[in-house]
Amino acid sequence: ETGVTQTPRHLVMGMTNKKSLKCEQHLGHNAMYWYKQSAKKPLELMFVYSLEERVENNSVPSRFSPECPNSSHLFLHLHTLQPEDSALYLCASSLGIQETQYFGPGTRLLVL
Amino acid sequence: GIQVEQSPPDLILQEGANSTLRCNFSDSVNNLQWFHQNPWGQLINLFYIPSGTKQNGRLSATTVATERYSLLYISSSQTTDSGVYFCARNAGGTSYGKLTFGQGTILTVHP
Numbered sequence: 001e002t003g004v005t006q007t008p009r010h011l012v013m014g015m016t017n018k019k020s021l022k023c024e025q026h027l028g029h030n031a032m033y034w035y036k037q038s039a040k041k042p043l044e045l046m047f048v049y050s051l052e053e054r055v056e057n058n059s060v061p062s063r064f065s066p067e068c069p070n071s072s073h074l075f076l077h078l079h080t081l082q083p084e085d086s087a088l089y090l091c092a093s094s095l096g097i098q099e100t101q102y103f104g105p106g107t108r109l110l111v112l
Numbered sequence: 113g114i115q116v117e118q119s120p121p122d123l124i125l126q127e128g129a130n131s132t133l134r135c136n137f138s139d140s141v142n143n144l145q146w147f148h149q150n151p152w153g154q155l156i157n158l159f160y161i162p163s164g165t166k167q168n169g170r171l172s173a174t175t176v177a178t179e180r181y182s183l184l185y186i187s188s189s190q191t192t193d194s195g196v197y198f199c200a201r202n203a204g205g206t207s208y209g210k211l212t213f214g215q216g217t218i219l220t221v222h223p
Binding site for chain 2: 002037042043044045048056058088090092098099100101102103105106108
């Protein structure tokens with residue numbers, strides 16, 4: 001248990017569906033992150049939020065839309081995804097941008 | 113761009129053996145972390161080690177920032193050590209917390 005939770009843990013969706021991934025951290029951290037881990041690839045940073053402000057968008061397609069309503073919660077809204085978007089989506093948080101990042105258990109997403 | 117290379121890509125050990133995993137990076141480092149990813153995908157922090165040596169039980173890590181590498185030592189390995197080990201670095205400055213991960217070392221420990 002790292003203090004970072006993610007729901008759902010598994011998700012299967014069609015290409016026309018809209019779904020959201022949720023991340024919550026109970027560590028009092030100020031920065032939150034979304035990463036994507038595809039098979040045979042290193043983890044890729046998608047988005048960084050610091051004090052609820054997006055400070056990094058790592059060239060992510062617009063079909064992924066992040067939302068950070070407060071410093072404890074981070075969402076990733078998904079719409080019209082492609083099969084190649086199937087991956088493990090990991091959320092992380094840190095006290096500050098340069099501090100140690102702690103990861104949630106991830107959401108395994110399958111797009112059919 | 114920033115490069116993080118890990119070796120070996122795969123490692124198979126008998127329980128009780130020792131091992132050394134290596135992480136080379138192409139640029140100066142502000143933050144170097146080692147993680148263990150278990151078979152269920154959970155990433156567990158092992159070390160935050162931009163320089164120097166740290167030890168935690170059977171694990172220890174050394175980063176030589178001037179020579180741009182870090183080593184993770186696993187002693188008396190156990191089957192529960194199996195999984196993927198990642199190193200990741202953050203150059204700081206305008207990188208805004210962007211951790212760049214290596215490809216990982218897949219460790220399998222047999223009983």
